[in-house]
Amino acid sequence: MRGFSFRRFFAYFKKEGKQILRDPSTFQIAFILPLLMIFIFAYGVSLDAKNIPLGLLLEDTSPTARSLENAFLSTEYFKVTTSYNRKDLINNLTNGHLRGIVTVPLNFSKNLLRGDPAPLQILLDGSEPNTAHFVLNYAQGVIKNWNIQQATAGNPSLNLPINPEQRIWFNPSLKSRDVLLPGSIAIIMSLIGTLLTALVVAREWERGTMEAIMSTQIRISEMFLGKLLPYFLLGLASMTLCVTFSVTLFAVPFRGSYLILLLSTSIFLLAALGLGLLISSTTRNQFVASQISIMLGFLPAFILSGFIFEINSLPWIIQGLTYLLPPRYFVTILQSSFLSGTIWELILPNLFFMLLMALILLGISSKKIVKRLD
Amino acid sequence: MNRASQQGDHKSAIHINNITKIFSDMDRPALDQINASIRCGIMTGLVGPDGAGKTTLLRLMAGLLLPTKGTIEVMGFNTITNSERLHAITGYMPQKFGLYEDLTVIENLDLYADLHDLKEKDKKSTFERMLKFTSLTPFTHRLAGNLSGGMKQKLGLACSLLGRPKILLLDEPSVGVDPLSRRELRKMVLELIQQGMSVVWSTSYLDEADKCHEVLLLNEGKLLFYGSPKELSKRVEGRVFQIDVPLKKRRSLLKEFLNREDIRDGVIQGSKVRLVGAPSFQLEPQDSKWQLVTPKFEDAFVDFLGGGPGGSSMLAEKMPSKKANTIPPIQAEHLTKRFGNFTAANNISFTVQRGEIFGLLGPNGAGKSTIFKMLCGLLQPTEGKALVSGLDLKRSTSKARTKIGYMAQKFSLYGDLSVQENLNFFSGVYGLIGHEREKKIDQMVTVFDLFPYLDSNAGLLPLGYKQRLALACSVMHEPDVLFLDEPTSGVDPLTRREFWSHINGMVEKGVTIMVTTHFMEEAEYCDRISLIYKGINIAIGSPDYIKASASTKKIPDPTLEDAFITLIEKIDSQETRRDH
């Protein structure tokens, strides 16, 4: 960079920094919203299904049926309401107070003893497919388990042929909080990097300061860096806040290397900033800039990153799309860094693709910004 | 065309070589084959009506736009291939001054000092000098957003000067700025020129052009004239007259004059009318009251562009006369407004008569917009009352407001709606219904010649048409009182004349006008003026009365601008004396 003036860069950098500190809305996005989200992920949103309201229709009240009821009562997955009135239960299913009903028919135990088919029926609320699937799987599990136990209970010497020995790595108690809090960093970083940057550049055009700045000796490289660095630092500060709160207040483990966290966040921020600058170079209208930022920055970080919704479950076209967007790589690195420690085979390729994207985005946006008004 | 550079004694500062600039969204070139050599060490004015291409030319000189054809060299540096060297020797102040409103005065200076590569060790002394030069020292730590328009302008100038430029480019630096600040700015720039700087100053205020050494006159992208303003003024020598007229009849007389074939231009100046005759004009013997005066640049400018728009206002002709009424249309009773400890307006009282043009004048930040806003109901007074046609704006707001028309500074129309939609909206909001509404809209379209633009976005109209539309929208409901907030700020003389012919016509029909302005030519149209300073009314009366009251030994026959400044300085000196 021939003739790069550190001083001019620093002056622009300082100006941008002061503006960040003085506008309450930047502060809101970088610090208030992250805290709010951390709080919500820590206390509110959870993927761990527990105490799902389930109705148990006992048309058969024999001890066998009672023992099945006990099997349901003893799992923590369900909050069971036993009833003998079919209509009541179905009403409650319709209005959403129950998410499923297990019906034990009149001759259930009699048929079971006789070796006749003794079908059980599970009624589900299909309007909540997430919960419906869950209820179906777990209720089946409870019933099958109970069925085998009925056999083994009468015969203490009997062993089950296959004994699953299950180990859950990295997060033995499957706390979704430990997964969601790290992932939320990606959302915040893309808001700061993309949305905020796009808006701030649009504002400089609207207020006419861009024109004055461009008539000075400042070079594009100096301006580019002077704009980038403050939001980069703001992003890092916000990331530090998120990590500190997650680890100290909510006891999310951090097993990886802080250096890699810093490195990957930096690369992701560069990609997000590149996208933000690119958006701002195509539109000078704040409404349009914000809409594009939501489409290309915020939603991918939320939906197409594997943060909450499993990428492998998506239709293949959308899966393909996730490879073109940086958030999926970043969320993978984040969740691993917190929970599994540094696994190079995982970190390196993800870092590489993120870096590639950052370079492409920054490259295009630096080409698109010229020191001219037309 | 006089190529000043060929005179030899001054070398060329900016060499414009056959410049053409075409924007894709315009149907004609913004600039069309411009050639000029701007001389070193003088002030060159860039004048012309709106849409002439002044800003485009300045931006090309500053290397901010790519020319479609041709080249510009500034001190020998090509604006495109050598833009780095160019930016090192030019200072440029864009229209909005280019200040960061959330940074303080000193922070803005510091930023631009670094960007202009001012040496660190020179910073402190330069800042001190600049702050003193611009009298901003007491406001060093105030946010730029909280400065008045005049102070912003000076700070903008200071920022563009930090690189010690050889060439200074100023884009309409005096729009929206009061005469006091304008005069100070001019003084500052002249000082810089004495130190050897070359200045290009674009403006639509032609009294400023008069004070430039040379002017480039642009119209619709073409260079019409390049030379000294005197040279252009000379063309109308012997054709500019002033006539003393009876105060009551000056508006109707002006209309008559303007409708004469042999009169090119005319304006009201207090109790006088100033006229420019066509070349064919012959002074009749009975016109003994016609007094030959020295032509000004503005006279020549209007003449050069083919004369003013004529005197009749179709708008006013179609308007029914307001019924005579004893209730005064505007009454201010002890209006006071406090913001915290700060008193923005202090005990202001006056009454405006039916059919009167009443002007509110004052420096930026003196409180005149606060008073204006209280009068039209945008601000609630802390104490006192504002009455429109006898109705208190605090109580019967809706009824009082149907009697008001309002036209804001920047023609605040809905830029993304079409002309038709704007007309529909404003007529609807003011309660025009059905046939009456259609008739009124048709009338406005005819009067203001809006038909070709009905479907274009209001935001994309030429400035003159924007102003017509804004006026149309504010008078459709035939208000008793029309509030005009700096109605012709940044507007060229031709458009301004047309605007005032409508206003004059409406006043003849009994409409009352309340106007704020920084533009003294405009203040001359007023019947009475109130000069506001530091929240109080320091003088009230006709323009001639105000001028007379400021007459001193040094300036026995002051212009309105002189009077404005003298009266304000008098207050300042009284205060200093009291302080001592």
Place this chain on the structure above:
Amino acid sequence: MRIKKFKKTWYRIKALIIKEILAVWRDKKSRFMLIAPPLVQLIILSHAATLEVLNISLGVNNQDNGWYSHELIQRINGSPYFKYVYEFHNPEDMHSAIDTQKVLIAIQFQSNFSRLIAANQPAQLQIVLDGRKSNASQIVMGYLNLILQDFNVEILKNQGVVVPEPIDIEFRSFFNPNIDYLYFTIPSLVAILSMLLALMVTAMSVSRERENGTFDQLLVSPLQPWQILIGKMVPALVISIAESTLLMIIALFLFDVPFTGSLILLYSSMIIFLLSIVGIGLFISSISHTQQQSILGTFVFVTPTILLSGYATPIENMPLWLQPFTNLLPIKHFFIIIKGIFLKNISATDVWLHTWPMALIALFTLSLAGFMFKRRLG
């Protein structure tokens, strides 16, 4: 006289309403931004935002090579949820496949697995899950357990042990027989996207007028503050309702989501819902000085709202103390109504049960916005 006055007032407000609609509709770019993003979002998000776990990759380290291990792998492979099965020759490779997220779940058979079962001895099956995907792991484990339980019972039976017959489990899903996720995501997205639009349009409408200087023009007109408020509310309502109608048409004809309930009930509750949202938008607008602040303010409201609304994750999963607070979110109630009307044909009484809380919220947010307006004008 009275009627004439009323008519005049209505004409004034009507002019304002038409202007507001034109302001967002006339400009090509902003019209595009009103239509295109919601459509793309509906199509992508309806397929993306589910907690379903499909296409699972399984890692296997089989040191056994007997019949039982092969049979179990076959059974897993035959399940519709598992898509990829990778064989690893040693445990280290298998573990590193978990590490690098090549597989979500891995199972390991000891060399004596089949021998032990054949000899009526219990055999261990090692299962490793990736806890970094807590939701997926939990669900996959459920799938696997069902397969194992059935296999166990069959082995026991073949060994001659008297075991109860496996119980037939039938299931019936109400309202959505195939538990199709689109039935859930599409109505929810209709609610979310119309909320977003109503918010954006109102939040920016005042700050844009303020930045352009046209707000003063409105204030000096005979329109009273409440009339201006109505003039800002109605267009946002109209635009959002138009958009949700468009989205619903796509839902019904492109995605084949059933519609069982009453349109009148849906639209009337939608109006109440949008009113409460418009109140929030106007409130954000009244405290913002610039468009940037309105946009960012909208974000600070929208992100937590969607997270807590029950869309991304079920409300039942939230801690008990937090659940009542979700009743303060209008969209939570509207989710119940819109899904109810689409899928369950719920009664007017049930709709009312969730409409009055929204009406109450609307009343509160609108009066708050009105109060803030008046205060800033005074």
